[in-house]
Amino acid sequence: MYSFTEENYLKTIFYLSIGAKEGVSTNALADSTNTRAASVSDMLKRLAEKGLINYQKYRGVTLTEEGERLALLVIRKHRLWEVFLAEKLQFGWDEVHVIAEELEHIRSERLIEKLDAFLGYPKFDPHGDPIPNAAGEMPRFIYRKLSEIVEGTTVVMTGVSEHSPAFLQHLDKAGLTLGCQLKVNEISDFDKSVSVLIDNVRTLFVSHEVAKNLLVK
Amino acid sequence: MYSFTEENYLKTIFYLSIGAKEGVSTNALADSTNTRAASVSDMLKRLAEKGLINYQKYRGVTLTEEGERLALLVIRKHRLWEVFLAEKLQFGWDEVHVIAEELEHIRSERLIEKLDAFLGYPKFDPHGDPIPNAAGEMPRFIYRKLSEIVEGTTVVMTGVSEHSPAFLQHLDKAGLTLGCQLKVNEISDFDKSVSVLIDNVRTLFVSHEVAKNLLVK
DNA sequence: TAAAAAATTTAGATTAATCTAAAAAAATTA
DNA sequence: TAATTTTTTTAGATTAATCTAAATTTTTTA
Structure with missing residues (x-):
């Protein structure tokens, strides 16, 4: 323990x-x-x-191998609780992290397995991060940053690499949510900001700083 | 804090x-x-x-007044989490206490208010104990023990005064659950065990030890 | 590569929560 | 009520996790 x-x-x-x-x-x-x-x-x-x-x-x-297994079990608990907070208790994705920091230390294997079942065995947390399994294994995806996508390409927003409330609230205001389609129209020579077409509906300018922290596939 | x-x-x-x-x-x-x-x-x-x-x-x-308010807020959290564990995660009433001992210390007022709403503002925990409100106030009921009920009287099981897994599992095996109707047929002169008619269907002998810990109204 | 700077570790304290053993106060009993 | 027993408190340590300040090692740079 x-x-x-x-x-x-x-x-x-x-x-x-x-x-x-x-x-x-x-x-x-x-x-x-x-x-x-x-x-x-x-x-x-x-x-x-x-x-x-x-x-x-x-x-x-x-x-060590054992250390990594334990770390991933803590991350598993953290991410499952985040799903619970967002989906069942209607917390915003900018609020779940802080509370999950406490919940992740609750010690009960049965609890976390039952929570997993209750949530329908989710594969990703509210930020798009994969949830490790009960053995402490996690699939490693290779995401690309929006800032690396070439003009004309269409991608889907699958995650974020920055989890601060300020950043997530910024995305909320811009209407950028996981799963939305992003077509890269143009990348500015001046400040590297990206003009994107969102879900084929509206165009938005995304700063380079934001684009670096948006993960897409 | x-x-x-x-x-x-x-x-x-x-x-x-x-x-x-x-x-x-x-x-x-x-x-x-x-x-x-x-x-x-x-x-x-x-x-x-x-x-x-x-x-x-x-x-x-x-x-002190403040000390009691704080104690009741911890008890509020404990009991709300117990409801969550029993109703949403299908834990037995003999299992919820131990896990709630940890969950009761999670610090987030918003969390507990949202949990309360998610559970439908329950008034009692899985053992029949009342849940204090957000101000740290709790209704004080006067329960009677089954062991004090006179022969011929019919009552409803509303709580338990002993929360050990062993006791609660014993009640499970005997089919005694919250809300069941109990008619006291006879109290033994020999060992004070109680013969009760349950839900007008079957008769059961309840030891004095058990009867002392069954709360009824 | 020698000197300076940066990073890291050790030494020695501190704090919260606990302990054992001894001292002190309160309660019981003869 | 005086003696004995029980309860409670104090004194002095211990442990985990932290700290500051000083010493040591590694890295950078001139």
Whole structure:
């Protein structure tokens, strides 16, 4: 049985490892967990002793197989609760993350399996992120950013790579929701903003900053 | 913002205060919280400083108005989650308590109000206990025990005063559920066991031990 | 590559919640 | 009511998770 804190470290290491070739640095973890590097060093020693991470002093960390499995089980719980909050309790997709940060630590396997069934075994959370299975396995999709799509191409919005309430509320206001069709009309030479045709109905200008965080396929 | 531990102490003091004329003793709290009297003394000092309990050394404790309000809000959350677990996730009434012990500490007022709405504003939890409102107020019903009902009387089972899985599973096996009609046929002179007619259909012998923990009206 | 800068770890505290053992107060009983 | 027993509190530690400040290692740069 691991503490809330330990679970949060595993989850953070998992997210910071995505794409990275090297191990996650102490400072990156300190930033993400809002603690000091010294506190992170202490915790890394403990997680290493428990066999959850590969750690050598000054070298950064990676998750062991067991550590990754545990991280994905926490992420599974987080994402299932997000679906519950959005679909059953009518929370906005900008509100679910904060509450799920607490719910993800509730310890009951039966609870999460029954919740999964109640929700109809969803495959994605409200932000389009895939939900790991009960064994701690998650399909890895390769999404493209809207900012990388060439002019004239039509794609479907399938996710976001930024989950802050401010960003998600911005998308709400612009009427950009998961599943909408986006045709890239033109990319501005001046500021890289993207002119898109949404669902064949209306045209919208999307800033490069936003386009970088919209995942499409 | 109060810690899980503080919330649990408030809740425990609330339950131990029911019916009691005097304050709750340190030892009673140590028993209920599975800690030692010394630890309880420490915590009582802290809760008193925060204005949540009335405490004088060696004298036992009572909740202040604010302390009781907080205790009832925790109990509100506990009982609403129990309804969710039983009605939506199909957990047995013997299983919901343990999981709700964790869920009751999730901090989000909006969450609990939306959960309340989702459940249709239930007035009672799966054990027949009333659910406090959002202001921390709870109707106080005066229930009678089945063991106090005189022969010949017909009553309805409305609650239980013992919530252990073993007891609740025993009731399941006997087919005793909330809302069933109970006619007291005869009380044994020998062992005080009660012969009851259930829903006008079948007769069952209920031990005095069980009858003491069945609440009826 | 040597010096400077940045990153990381160690040393030594702190806080909340707990403990054991000992002291003190209250309650019981002879 | 005095002695004994029980209850409660205090004193002094312990553990997990954190901190600051200082020391150490690695990386960068001149």
